[in-house]
Amino acid sequence: MALRNAILAALLEGEASGYDLAKGFDASVANFWTSTPQQIYRELEKMEGQGLVSARVIAQERRPNKRLFSLTEAGRAELHGYTTQRPKPIAIRDELLVQVQSLEAGDAEAVRRAVRNKQEVAETKFKRYERLRDRLLAGSTETDFLATADRVGPYLTLARGIAFEQENIRWCEFVLDVLDRRTDHG
Structure with a gap:
């Protein structure tokens, strides 16, 4: 995906x-797409040159002028075309899995620490995603929100992020339990 x-x-x-988009990526799409602010700014410049977005300048006092970007009709058409394509299959590339696979030849305590770290990161993301879900629902039930919201895509992708982090937590607990039992029983 580009x-x-x-x-x-x-x-x-x-x-x-661009700044708002970078912050928004952290808060909304970080569960499935990551990017640096520099990458976002470079891509916005390219997209503006291709007519996919337009920018207007807002003059600011004591700060550099701000450029606000919006979709053009060509950008909407590009996005529509993208949604009609079959997504490429994903492949997991996770260094931790290689470390766990290599456990017998490696340092078990170092692997245990790495798994605990992954668990802590997953728990932190999970909590952040739950807070974001609560903000999106704004007191509404999930059923009501999904039936009445103008855009449900952000909620659906957030639900995937939540499920992904829940599975990461479950897997880390499983691995740590196995390692603990193997240590206790020789």
Whole structure:
């Protein structure tokens, strides 16, 4: 998936600066797409040159001028075309899994620490995603939100992020339990 598609999808929420998009990526699409602010700014420049987004300048006092980007009709058409394509299958590339696979030849305590670290990261993300879900629902039930919201895509992708982190936590607990039992029983 190209970064441009993630940016186009983010701009469906409305006009945003590059800074706002970078912050928004951290808060909304980080469960399935990561990018640095520099990558976002470079891509916005390319997309503007290709007519996929337009920018307007907001003059600011004591700060550099701000550029706000919005989707053009060509950008909407590009995003629509993207949604009609069959997604490429994903492959897991996770260094921790290679470390766990190599456990017998490696340092079991170091692997245990790495698994605990992954668990802590997953728990932190899970809690953040739950807070984001609560903000999206704004007191509504999930059923009501999904039946009445203008855009359900952000909620559906967030639900995938929540499930992904729950599975990461479950797997880490499983691995740590196995390692603890193997240590206790020789």
